[in-house]
Amino acid sequence: MKIGIVGLGLIGGSLGLDLRSQGHQIIGISRQDVTCQTALKQGIADRASTKFTLLQDVEIVIVCTPIAAIASTVKQIIPHLHPDTIITDVGSVKYPIVETCSQLWSNFIGGHPMAGTAQSGIDAAQANLFEGAAYVFTPTEKTKFEDLERLKAIALDLNAIPYICDAQIHDRAVSWISHLPVMVSASLIKACLQETPETLELAQNLASSGFRDTSRVGGGNPELGVMMAKYNRAELLRSLAQYRDNLDQVINLIEGEKWQDLEQVLDINGEARPKFLN
Structure with missing residues (x-):
């Protein structure tokens, strides 16, 4: 397939x-010409430009x-796309994006590959980043079955695991x-930074x-x-409130020296954790 990446x-x-390693033709679009040149040199794209006109005959x-x-x-x-072109995205929040973009383009399907690193920019790009990772798609009532199947095929080409779900449920889960x-x-x-210097x-x-493991994503x-926080505000506030309630419960157990109850909480957590690790 001919795929545009903006x-x-x-x-x-x-x-x-x-x-591209799977045989797809990749058209890369970036705001900066130097990024386009890097994409060509590193084998990220077959063609690259700062102009959207390059997307006129892409399929996705x-x-x-x-x-x-x-x-x-x-x-x-x-304005530069064929009417049958599928548009998807990679944003980590889906509902507000899908609500807006599906009104702009009926062939829009929200997407979220659950992979990444702490680095950013084209120089951080790496092969096999999505291998074994979940790749979520959030279709709407207007989504064509064949369009969704084509995106699922893309995820499989990446050796990722496609998941289909409602956009709001996605946002609550993530x-x-x-x-x-x-x-x-x-x-x-x-x-930690509020401690005494010594x-x-x-x-x-x-x-x-x-x-290192606990602090990685916060840094x-x-x-x-x-x-x-801005685009998933309601769901994040909901989960933060529930987390705060559970943290308060742990504080109360420690203050009350209820060691057996604390051990029970830790036991339950230890048994539950493997279910979150794919």
């Missing part, structure tokens, strides 16, 4: 590498811009397993795998974290 950062670049367009720019990007590319952890992790780092220095020297791209 936005050649970590996700867009990695998609280009893998899909994958919009890989930041969340805030997805809808405006869709508006900009529509608030728990993606957006909430970012805020909790960021709060952990912020709390204690903080020792803590930084002693920190090992436990702190990532701040723009992405803000976009998660």
Whole structure:
């Protein structure tokens, strides 16, 4: 297939590498000409340009811009597309994007590949980034069966695992397993920084795998974290409130020296955790 990728950062670049290796023709679009040249040199795209006119005969367009720019990007590319072209995106929030973009283009299907790294930009692009990862699609009532099947085939070409779900259910689920952890992790780092200099220095020297794993997502791209909070605000606030309630319960158990009850909580969590690891 001839696939257009608009936005050649970590996700867009990695998609280009893998899909091109599977025989798809990749048309890359970026705001900066230097990024287009890099995409060509690194084998991310067959053709690359800053002009949307290059998309006129593509079959699928994958919009890989930041969340805030997805809808405006869709508006900009529509005049250059064939009426049958499928547009999808890679945003980590789906409902507001799908609500807006499906009104602009009937062949819009929300998408979210659940993969990434702490790095950003085209130089961070890597092969096999999506292998074994979930790739969620959120069709609407207007979605054609054959269009959804073509996107599922793209996910399978990436060795990803396609999932189909409602956009609102997606946003509630990712608030728990993606957006909430970012805020909790960021709060952990912020709390540590409020310690006395002597204690903080020792803590930084002693920190090992436990702190590294727990703090990783809180030390990532701040723009992405803000976009998660802004566009999935209601669901994130809901999960944060429930998390705070559970944290208060743990505090109460420790204050009351209810060690057996605390052990029971930890036992339940230990048994539940493997179900969240695919």
